[in-house]
Structure formats: structure tokens, C-alpha cells
Amino acid sequence: MGTGAVENSYEDRCRRSLAEEQAKSLADTNDWEHVDRQRVHQDWDVLYREITASLDEGSLPEDPQIQELVRRHFDIVSRFYTPSREAYLGMSLFYAEDEAMRAFHDSYHPKMVEFMGAAIKVFAQQGSGFAPSTGAEASA
Template identity: 50%
Template sequence: MSLQQTTPEYLDQCRAAQRAEQERSLATTDNWAHVDKPKVHADFDAFYKELAPLIDANAPESEVIQALMDKHFAIVARFYVPSRDAYVGTALFYADNADMKAFHNTYHPRMVEFLGDAAYTYALQNLQ
């Protein structure tokens, strides 16, 4: 499953869901005061370092990658538990934001694209 196979309307719906859910969460949690941000950053770093060497040898929908995506979703959910569309929107944010794209792609040149497809698969299979 690939984000490139979806419609532009669906992608816009996911972007809107991510923005709305994130804004709601920020407003109700004093800008994520409950989140241990250094721990989250360290856990994201460890996740990306675990994922990067698997990208060239695995498909985003493979069992090994989808098992790893449980970790990614759990880290994201420390901020707020995103809906299916908002989780896909998070992956789109990584691609749409130049700084986020550059950051993620330091781990692997295809990280953002691969992570987007992996998150899309994960969302369709696991989220409402």
C-alpha cells in the first residue's frame, strides 16, 4: 500500500485531521506539558536508527516493518492518540515540512517516503 495510490482529497483530509487533532491536544495539555520531550526525542532517534537499515531490504507493508511501526505509533501517541487519518497526516507532515523532511532523511535518503507508506499501511490495518 502506498500513499501515492491515494487521492489528493484523501491526503488533504489526513493533513486536516492531523492539524485539528494536534491543535486540540496542544490546547488541552498546556502545549504537551505531560510529554518528556528529551525521552521522546531519544526514542524517535532509536526508532529511526532501527528502521533505517531495514528500508532497502523490506517493503513498508512487510511484517518486520509493521512490527516496528507499533513503536513509532506508541511514541507519537505520547503527545495524543491520533485517529487513522491524523496518523497518516503526521507522516505527510514529515514530507511536507522541509525541515522535518531533511531531519528524517538524515537517517536514510528514503526515510520520509518509506515511513509515509509504512504509516499508511499501519493506519489502515490498526486504527479507526
């Protein structure tokens, strides 16, 4: 992402995309009744433990093994709905800005939120499989 007002504007679009796409998905799926939430939480727990081990080993967000872990994260998210690139970036912002989400993720590792944010940014720049954008240009 850029700097200053451009970055803030793009981040705002990402936050908006996340909110809009989740609201639409919740409405369309009767509050995600199709999702096996217990399984999702188990899968996220396994994944976050793997990311923690990688963090402790000195892995970087752009490392191929980390990007594979982020792909798994995206796949878990996609059990709810397939986010656009902007909504997925918005999710990393939500992890950082929401106190409960930050505490949850950082309970695995004190650098988890920042690391995931950086890794998700790399994934979004390189990745495919995103839903069509909600109108924000993919300029991450």
C-alpha cells in the same frame, strides 16, 4: 489511497485532521507539558536507526518487522495524544511536505520519508488503536 481528486481530497482531510487534533491536544495539555520530550527524542532516534538498518537490509513497508517498528512509532506519537487514522496519515504527509521534517527524517536515510509514508499507510489500513475520526471517513 485512490487517485486524482479523490486522493487529494482524502489527503486534505488527513492534513486537516492532523492540524485540528494537534491544536486541540496542545490546548488541552498546556502545550504537551506531560511529555518527556528528551525521552521521546531518544526513543525516536533509536527507532529511526532500527528502521534505517531495515531499509539497508531491503525490508519492505508491509513486512511484519517494519509494521512492528511503525507500531512503536505510533506508540511514541501517542505519548502526545492518540491520533485518528486520518491524523496519523496526515503526519506522514507532514513529514514529506515540511522541509525541516523531511530533512530531519532523511538525515537517517535518504529514503526514510518515502518509506515511512508507505509503512504508515499500511499500518493505517491494517491497524487499530486509533482515536475516533475527526469526521473524515477511514477510506485509506
